[in-house]
Amino acid sequence: MKKRVLVTGGAGFLGSHLCARLLNQECEVLCVDNFFTGMRRNIEPLLGEPAFEVMRHDVTFPLYVEVDEIYNLACPASPIHYQRDPIQTTKTSVLGAINMLGLAKRLRVRILQASTSEVYGDPDVHPQTENYCGMVNMIGPRACYDEGKRCTETLFYDYRRQHRLDVRVARIFNTYGPNMHPQDGRVVSNFIVQALKGDPITIFGSGTQTRSFCYVDDLIDGLTRLMNLPHDVEGPINVGNPAEMSMRELGELIISLTGSHSRLEFRPLPQDDPRQRRPDISRARQLLHWTPKVSLEEGLKKTISYFDALLANSREAEKLVWRFTQ
Ligand code: NAD
Ligand code: UDP
Ligand code: UDP
Numbered sequence: 001m002k003k004r005v006l007v008t009g010g011a012g013f014l015g016s017h018l019c020a021r022l023l024n025q026e027c028e029v030l031c032v033d034n035f036f037t038g039m040r041r042n043i044e045p046l047l048g049e050p051a052f053e054v055m056r057h058d059v060t061f062p063l064y065v066e067v068d069e070i071y072n073l074a075c076p077a078s079p080i081h082y083q084r085d086p087i088q089t090t091k092t093s094v095l096g097a098i099n100m101l102g103l104a105k106r107l108r109v110r111i112l113q114a115s116t117s118e119v120y121g122d123p124d125v126h127p128q129t130e131n132y133c134g135m136v137n138m139i140g141p142r143a144c145y146d147e148g149k150r151c152t153e154t155l156f157y158d159y160r161r162q163h164r165l166d167v168r169v170a171r172i173f174n175t176y177g178p179n180m181h182p183q184d185g186r187v188v189s190n191f192i193v194q195a196l197k198g199d200p201i202t203i204f205g206s207g208t209q210t211r212s213f214c215y216v217d218d219l220i221d222g223l224t225r226l227m228n229l230p231h232d233v234e235g236p237i238n239v240g241n242p243a244e245m246s247m248r249e250l251g252e253l254i255i256s257l258t259g260s261h262s263r264l265e266f267r268p269l270p271q272d273d274p275r276q277r278r279p280d281i282s283r284a285r286q287l288l289h290w291t292p293k294v295s296l297e298e299g300l301k302k303t304i305s306y307f308d309a310l311l312a313n314s315r316e317a318e319k320l321v322w323r324f325t326q
Pocket of ligand 2: 061062063064065098099100101102103104105106
């Protein structure tokens with residue numbers, strides 16, 4: 001019998017790739033999403049698959065289904081989206097986790113949480129190892145996301161201790177690739193869309209802050225390896241690509257890869273924006289035998305092709321609308 005897997009947030013950027021990967025691995029997939037930031041287009045290619053099912057549902061409400069495994073990804077991930085309704089963001093993380101843990105407890109199934117490098121806040125330890133407890137401003141504009149995710153981790157390990165639940169927590173570092181929303185607001189999609197349109201590349205602050213970017217295929221490989229480890233896993237695992245760069249360097253690289261004439265435009269740095277971020281992935285290497293394979297340049301080229309096609313289609317669509325209204 002096929003394994004039946006629940007993916008919450010399955011219509012989002014990472015969720016849609018995960019659903020596709022699980023279908024390829026001969027699983028049945030139940031995708032649950034409230035479409036807050038997810039897109040129907042992301043899962044459209046999967047809709048014809050008999051093993052794929054979609055349910056519109058908000059994880060802050062209880063969910064009674066029968067599955068063999070749970071990946072909990074539901075939560076807006078881009079700062080502009082998670083700050084749009086910060087109370088809902090905390091509810092999604094915390095109530096969503098309680099409901100999904102309750103579901104896992106009733107069914108006695110394994111559950112994986114998509115946690116984040118944001119639990120480290122604006123880190124003063126570099127690179128970040130899993131035992132670093134982080135530096136988070138608990139009342140700032142990013143707190144709804146950061147503290148929501150931190151509380152979720154607390155819940156996961158309390159369900160493990162109190163109810164002997166088999167939990168896995170992946171601390172995901174900045175990931176990019178096809179299926180990001182063109183208005184997602186995160187840096188890679190913003191810069192690519194701006195470069196392709198010839199608009200200014202919006203660098204926040206001086207652009208010296210750093211991030212380390214992982215291509216989505218590598219990330220999904222890391223998540224499924226963590227879920228499929230046959231033995232118990234103690235503590236969270238960083239999953240990301242340690243190749244670190246500044247936002248200014250990223251802007252310049254995207255301009256050169258797209259052959260764009262866009263110029264850099266400097267904007268104010270958002271409050272509490274982390275100055276540096278790079279994962280120490282020794283634990284993932286050792287436990288999962290996993291290491292990212294796709295170089296930044298290779299991953300960016302694939303992502304640029306995706307957005308190029310998307311923008312060309314929407315330009316076609318705009319032209320059609322324009323013609324019909326004349
Ligand atoms: P995304 O915004 O593209 O996807 C999130 C999905 O969750 C969307 O489809 C959205 O509609 C859905 N959702 C939001 N609130 C919901 C609710 N209350 N009920 C049901 N569905 C809900 O973001 P993503 O990049 O795909 O991120 C997926 C997960 O991975 C998130 O939990 C995020 O925190 C985590 N993560 C992502 C990254 C990254 O770089 N992509 C980094 C760290 C952590
Ligand atoms: N829950 C759910 N689906 C289930 C089982 C539980 O959504 O199949 C929710 C339910 O709303 C509950 C929460 O998960 O409030 C936590 O469940 P748990 O059994 O841990 O706690 P309790 O029922 O005591 O609140
Ligand atoms: N950023 C930027 N221009 C943009 C969007 C983001 O310079 O148009 C910066 C942002 O200030 C941050 C970095 O890029 O320093 C990564 O931002 P993102 O929102 O992608 O992720 P996060 O801050 O959550 O790591």
